[in-house]
Structure formats: structure tokens, C-alpha cells
Amino acid sequence: MTNAADTLLSVRGVETYYGKICALRGVDFEVHRGEIVTMIGANGAGKSTLMMTICGNPQARTGQIIYDGVDITSMPTHEIMRMSIAQSPEGRRIFPRMTVMENLQMGASLVDPKHFKSDLDKVFTLFPRLKERQHQRGGTLSGGEQQMLAIGRALMSRPKLLLLDEPSLGLAPLIVKQIFDAIRELNETEGLTVFLVEQNAFHALKLAHRGYVMVNGNITMSGTGQELLKKEEVRAAYLEGGAH
Incomplete structure (x- = not known):
């Protein structure tokens, strides 16, 4: 048990x-x-x-x-x-007009800013494509890249x-x-x-x-x-x- x-x-x-x-x-x-x-x-x-x-x-x-x-x-x-608790919802639902970086900043908005750099590095290590695309608008990413972004955004909130x-x-x-x-x-x-x-x-x-x-x-x-x-x-x- x-x-x-x-x-x-x-x-x-x-x-x-x-x-x-x-x-x-x-x-x-x-x-x-x-x-x-x-x-x-x-x-x-x-x-x-x-x-x-x-x-x-x-x-x-x-x-x-x-x-x-x-x-x-x-x-x-x-x-x-x-x-x-962080959710990566069905259909991804990223912010299409915001850049990849801005989406990730939104994910981090409720946590202590001192963690931002290390958490960002972690997401970029996990999904190198997001690092390459960090200044691109979310809506211009492929479906797979948008899914990576949705998960990355969720991770930026440091979920349990x-x-x-x-x-x-x-x-x-x-x-x-x-x-x-x-x-x-x-x-x-x-x-x-x-x-x-x-x-x-x-x-x-x-x-x-x-x-x-x-x-x-x-x-x-x-x-x-x-x-x-x-x-x-x-x-x-x-x-x-x-x-x-």
C-alpha cells in the first residue's frame, strides 16, 4: 500500500x-x-x-x-x-501574437523572478527548437513547436x-x-x-x-x-x- x-x-x-x-x-x-x-x-x-x-x-x-x-x-x-499545478491544455492554446519568449514569461509570472534564467535554460535544453525560435511569434510555429511551447510555458511555473x-x-x-x-x-x-x-x-x-x-x-x-x-x-x- x-x-x-x-x-x-x-x-x-x-x-x-x-x-x-x-x-x-x-x-x-x-x-x-x-x-x-x-x-x-x-x-x-x-x-x-x-x-x-x-x-x-x-x-x-x-x-x-x-x-x-x-x-x-x-x-x-x-x-x-x-x-x-500547471496544465498544457488540449489544442495547445499558446498566445499566438506573443513571441516564444513572451509566452514563457507568461508561464513564469506567478513564481519568484530569481528562478527565471535557470528555468529558461532548462526549457531551452529540453526543447532546443524553442531557443532557436525565441523571438518568433507563437502563431507562426509548427504544431510540434507549439506543443513544445505549451509544455515549456507550463514548466516555467515550477509545478509540482x-x-x-x-x-x-x-x-x-x-x-x-x-x-x-x-x-x-x-x-x-x-x-x-x-x-x-x-x-x-x-x-x-x-x-x-x-x-x-x-x-x-x-x-x-x-x-x-x-x-x-x-x-x-x-x-x-x-x-x-x-x-x-
Whole structure:
């Protein structure tokens, strides 16, 4: 059993609704400090709703979300995001008119400026392309570069927990590999805790210490990344033709 003190994020019995439609149906999962945990599932399974519910928009109608020992279930989003949680949202949502550097400065706006130079060096080491493009407007970057920028911006806030929503969406396999390698490196060298929701089950489960499968707002399976990769149901539903 894992010590409760090791649990950074605990979600218990969470139900989320859009009007009268139930999008999450009693979801239970947890993320321990220093882990990479992934939630896989088809498009529309409820993965992004779960990510948004953790961030307080929409709020869970029932259940409880505990982050770092604090109940954040009913907190407004801006307060949650001040608690060393950073999100790289689906669709990237960088500031397209701002330069790469300005985007990264926005990410660092809530932390002590004395860390800025060392954090910037870390992001540029992780994603050298961003250093090359630092004076370019975000909107002129390729999709892969924008994804790197979204993750880099999140890292500039010095998070304890990094939330990644579909980081591989629409990207070429080589770029996907670069991004997943960067996530692994951050976890191994910094001990960064990562919660990742992904349709790309093969890469996500290879990366993750533990994984969950979501179907229609329910968690239907859980296990280590390796265990889930070997399950016939997972292979049939998510990996056929996808193991590149």
C-alpha cells in the first residue's frame, strides 16, 4: 500500500455534468509523487472533462478532489492554478501574437523572478527548437513547436504536478517521440509528477508508471503501463495499427 503522504492527487467518486448529461460517472484514481500516470481512452470518453474538472471548470457535482492534502473540489480555477499545478491544455492554446519568449514569461509570472534564467535554460535544453525560435511569434510555429511551447510555458511555473492533455494530438511520430522523451527526462531528472491524458495509448502506456482506461466516463481498467499494454482488450481497442 502507498503511504497517503505519497499521494499528490486523489480523485474519489467524482461525477461531472454538462447540464443534465453525466460526463464523469464516479471516477476514482490517484497520482503519487514522482509518478507518470496516464489516462487512455477513445475520443469522447471523458478524459479532457476529467482534466478540466481537476482544474475546477466544470466543477465536480459529487465526489472529492484532494491535491497535496488540500480539498480543491469547490475551489475556483485561478486558486487551483496557484497551487503549483500547471496544465498544457488540449489544442495547445499558446498566445499566438506573443513571441516564444513572451509566452514563457507568461508561464513564469506567478513564481519568484530569481528562478527565471535557470528555468529558461532548462526549457531551452529540453526543447532546443524553442531557443532557436525565441523571438518568433507563437502563431507562426509548427504544431510540434507549439506543443513544445505549451509544455515549456507550463514548466516555467515550477509545478509540482504537470497536467498534459493530448500532447501528441495531430503531431508527426518523430515529434511525438521527442515530446514523450522530454516528459520522461523531466520525470527521471527532476522527479516531476505528471498526469497525462492521451488517445495515443502505445506511447502513453510505454511512458507511464501506471495507467487507467476510461470508457464513457467510467474507469474500466487500471494497472502498470506494462500490464495494460499486454491486456488483450487494451490491444484490441487502442493499439491495433497504433504501435508505431
